[in-house]
Amino acid sequence: MxxxxxxxxxxxxxxxxxxxxWWPGRSRLEVIVGAILTQNTAWKNVEKALENLGYAGLLPSSDEEDALEYARRYLKLGREGLARLIKPAGFFNQKAEYLLNFMEFFVGEGGFAGLGRLRTETLRKKLLSVKGIGRETADSILLYAFERPVFxxxxxxxxxxxxxxxxxxxxxxxxxxxxxxxxxxxxxxxxxxxxxxxxxxxxxxxxxxxxxxxxxxxxxxxxxx
DNA sequence: AACCAGGAGAGAG
DNA sequence: CTCTCTCATGGT
Structure with missing residues (x-):
């Protein structure tokens, strides 16, 4: 009906x-980072944060590059430095923590190669288990970064x-x-x-x-x- | 100058 | 399960 x-x-x-x-971004990892940064935030402000992250060498210029290597750079940088870079996106302390949570998860699961093998429902549950990734962010990642049929x-x-x-x-x-x-x-x-x-x-x-x-x-x- | 943006988590009831 | 509060910058 x-x-x-x-x-x-x-x-x-x-x-x-x-x-x-959609989704604007030059790599799948950038799509995911943008999905977390745009939580209750105007996209215009997210673009400024993404620009800062790009200059800091934290965003792959394409999917040809090794996303795992970039993910480890976040963990090395830490919450303080990351928060400073994403400041224009607002909620920078929370989001810095959320980004680190995801990157740790991402590395632990073997990056896109490991996560890509999982069934959609399994991957969704794993994403939701990361503190800072709720339903909308998880589904955005599933659809726009993993190209899974999720609305x-x-x-x-x-x-x-x-x-x-x-x-x-x-x-x-x-x-x-x-x-x-x-x-x-x-x-x-x-x-x-x-x-x-x-x-x-x-x-x-x-x-x-x-x-x-x-x-x-x-x-x-x-x-x- | 209040109001809100491509939310999520924690806590209370 | 459904409210309510917090987190914070930048545009209208």
Whole structure:
């Protein structure tokens, strides 16, 4: 029932905004670092922090480079130095700790080679066990860094769905709703759809669904109801 | 000048 | 399980 509605929302947004090209980043490790840094933080501020990390030699310029070597540099640098570099992203003390937690986990699991062998559900549970990686960050990492068919729910998603009849307010329910809505597609197609869908929901959320910028009347999704 | 951004954890009830 | 509080910089 709401299955077709979910697809309708996706196609309206796709027609309106087109491909968003997420996730910005030159390597998978940079995608993960960005996912942690952007927790409750404007992406503009994250870019400044990423720039600092890049100059400090903490971001691979491509996936051809050994991510494990970069991960060890975080551990060598430590919380103090790391916090100073990511200061523009806010919550720098927490996020420095979170980044170190992930890098320690990453090295211990054998980097992308080791983690890449795990089944999606197993990998998700392992990511969630890292202090500082919650549901949204874990799913962002699964989708954008590991290219697993996982839909990423965020505050915009719940807000937008709520304004169009589908009032869940529950992260897992909203996630399964979208994943089930596209369950007929093969894995590669779902990765593409979930990638664009989440980016599009953030886009329309920023433009029309913000609290201090309530342009609901101009939202392209109004053509549904 | 309050309000919020591509959240998460800890604690209370 | 659902609130509530904290963490902090930078843009509107």
């Amino acid at each position: 709401s299955r077709s509605k979910v697809r309708q929302i996706f196609h309206i947004l796709m027609d309106e905004f087109g491909e968003q090209g 990423v729910v965020d505050a915009y998603t719940l807000r937008i769905f709520s304004r169009h009849d589908m009032d869940f307010g529950n992260y897992e329910d909203a996630r399964r709703l979208v994943e089930d809505a596209f369950s007929d597609l093969d894995e590669g197609e779902r990765v593409r759809v979930f990638n664009e869908f989440h980016a599009l929901l953030v886009r329309v959320g920023k433009d029309y669904c913000r609290k201090h910028n309530p342009l609901c009347s101009a939202c392209p999704l109004n053509s549904m109801d």
